[in-house]
Amino acid sequence: xxxxxxxxxxxxxxxxxxxxxxxxxxxxxxxxxxxxxxxxxxxxxxxxxxxxxxxxxxxxxxxxxxxxxxxxxxxxxxxxxxxxxxxxxxxxxxxxxxxxxxxxxxxxxxxxxxxxxxxxxxxx
Amino acid sequence: xxxxxxxxxxxxxxxxxxxxxxxxxxxxxxxxxxxxxxxxxxxxxxxxxxxxxxxxxxxxxxxxxxxxxxxxxxxxxxxxxxxxxxxxxxxxxxxxxxxxxxxxxxxxxxxxxxxxxxxxxxxxxxxxxxxxxxxxxxxxxxxxxxxxxxxxxxxxxxxxxxxxxxxxxxxxxxxxxxxxxxxxxxxxxxxxxxxxxxxxxxxxxxxxxxxxxxxxxxxxxxxxxxxxxxxxxxxxxxxxxxxxxxxxxxxxxxxxxxxxxxxxxxxxxxxxxxxxxxxxxxxxxxxxxxxxxxxxxxxxxxxxxxxxxxxxxxxxxxxxxxxxxxxxxxxxxxxxxxxxxxxxxxxxxxxxxxxxxxxxxxxxxxxxx
Numbered sequence: 001x002x003x004x005x006x007x008x009x010x011x012x013x014x015x016x017x018x019x020x021x022x023x024x025x026x027x028x029x030x031x032x033x034x035x036x037x038x039x040x041x042x043x044x045x046x047x048x049x050x051x052x053x054x055x056x057x058x059x060x061x062x063x064x065x066x067x068x069x070x071x072x073x074x075x076x077x078x079x080x081x082x083x084x085x086x087x088x089x090x091x092x093x094x095x096x097x098x099x100x101x102x103x104x105x106x107x108x109x110x111x112x113x114x115x116x117x118x119x120x121x122x123x124x
Numbered sequence: 125x126x127x128x129x130x131x132x133x134x135x136x137x138x139x140x141x142x143x144x145x146x147x148x149x150x151x152x153x154x155x156x157x158x159x160x161x162x163x164x165x166x167x168x169x170x171x172x173x174x175x176x177x178x179x180x181x182x183x184x185x186x187x188x189x190x191x192x193x194x195x196x197x198x199x200x201x202x203x204x205x206x207x208x209x210x211x212x213x214x215x216x217x218x219x220x221x222x223x224x225x226x227x228x229x230x231x232x233x234x235x236x237x238x239x240x241x242x243x244x245x246x247x248x249x250x251x252x253x254x255x256x257x258x259x260x261x262x263x264x265x266x267x268x269x270x271x272x273x274x275x276x277x278x279x280x281x282x283x284x285x286x287x288x289x290x291x292x293x294x295x296x297x298x299x300x301x302x303x304x305x306x307x308x309x310x311x312x313x314x315x316x317x318x319x320x321x322x323x324x325x326x327x328x329x330x331x332x333x334x335x336x337x338x339x340x341x342x343x344x345x346x347x348x349x350x351x352x353x354x355x356x357x358x359x360x361x362x363x364x365x366x367x368x369x370x371x372x373x374x375x376x377x378x379x380x381x382x383x384x385x386x387x388x389x390x391x392x393x394x395x396x397x398x399x400x401x402x403x404x405x406x407x408x409x410x411x412x413x414x415x416x417x418x419x420x421x422x423x424x425x426x427x428x429x430x431x432x433x434x435x436x437x438x439x440x441x442x443x444x445x446x447x448x449x450x451x452x453x454x455x456x457x458x459x460x461x462x463x464x465x466x467x468x469x470x471x472x473x474x475x476x477x478x479x480x481x482x483x484x485x486x487x488x489x490x491x492x493x
Binding site for chain 1: 159160164165166167169350353354419420421423443444446451473
């Protein structure tokens with residue numbers, strides 16, 4: 001059983017068991033523009049909720065991506081080093097950044113579900 | 125529209141057109157300007173390098189200087205050799221201060237009876253006051269009723285040939301009064317992208333009509349400030365307030381080429397003593413290109429270190445160069461580390477990234493002859 005949740009900073013996390021895959025939303029990539037580099041964390045790094053999980057560099061600027069929940073980085077998306085534009089092309093699937101082993105799944109409850117996020121973006 | 129309080133956001137005559145074209149509007153130098161259009165910065169950049177891009181640069185200051193001897197007069201404020209210009213020719217120079225710092229950089233075109241000067245948007249009020257104070261025996265008129273369009277790229281000349289064949293006769297860094305599609309314009313063969321191109325000074329009332337005509341040409345697409353920045357960075361051109369400012373001299377900034385032998389010898393501009401001394405004895409630092417070896421861009425403010433980890437300078441502009449398909453930057457390094465090929469390190473988010481001092485431009489200039 002998987003569930004997907006969203007932050008107000010436009011990250012998504014798709015959770016299966018105690019592992020969450022984190023990326024940015026299609027809305028976020030459209031705002032950032034052409035992505036040319038993604039700085040990913042080391043596997044094994046422990047992130048607290050709100051810690052910098054990655055940095056996305058567009059042509060124009062660098063933007064921090066925050067951990068939507070606490071956990072340990074168990075995998076990073078190696079495809080992004082050669083193809084950072086995957087984030088633009090498939091933000092909510094192949095353009096994922098990191099997989100986290102959640103340390104406190106209850107944190108998911110404070111995030112938005114898909115419908116709430118959609119309403120949030122429409123209100124921007 | 126204009127407001128001395130500085131709180132009011134200014135607009136150019138193309139503001140409605142930018143919005144109609146889907147421009148993402150941002151505040152820039154007090155103006156509401158498009159940072160990009162729906163195509164995006166990368167596509168806009170590449171389009172300018174392969175076809176032709178239309179830029180609204182109406183936020184920049186256009187100034188006319190008239191009086192008994194505007195050439196001699198402006199030479200009191202800039203180190204550029206304006207007297208060496210034939211009428212219809214133009215030159216890049218800068219306003220210097222008494223310490224040899226740069227107050228702004230500008231383009232000066234010598235015309236038969238006046239000078240046509242283009243200055244940066246963020247500096248224009250100060251520049252005009254500076255000109256009026258320094259040239260009190262001349263008339264300094266801001267051409268606030270004119271817009272400025274830049275058409276840049278390898279197809280720019282073919283486009284202009286259809287609308288204003290006279291303009292295509294201009295050589296690089298020349299200007300002339302040209303009627304463009306019925307509008308009385310002052311056109312120069314110049315730009316800020318490293319490509320062939322034109323800057324078209326047009327009455328504000330005709331600006332939108334002219335922009336629409338240009339955009340109707342198959343090769344032309346609208347380009348925002350984002351691509352303008354990546355294009356000029358690849359071309360190795362300075363951005364005032366970032367790569368040059370009052371703390372940098374033209375010599376440190378590797379702009380000594382803008383100062384002729386006569387001006388070096390005679391001086392007669394603010395800070396001449398400092399600049400002459402720097403020309404004779406060198407400077408402690410130099411503006412250089414920086415080529416990161418990896419894929420991570422190094423942004424403005426990034427510390428530059430030698431391979432042993434000693435701080436030797438700072439990045440002043442940095443980002444991704446779509447044409448070179450790699451990150452590119454420029455900045456200042458201590459003299460001795462300034463030769464092309466010198467290995468350096470860039471401190472980005474706590475990591476030391478290898479890089480080399482690089483010759484500029486990163487993308488070759490392709491100006492008209």
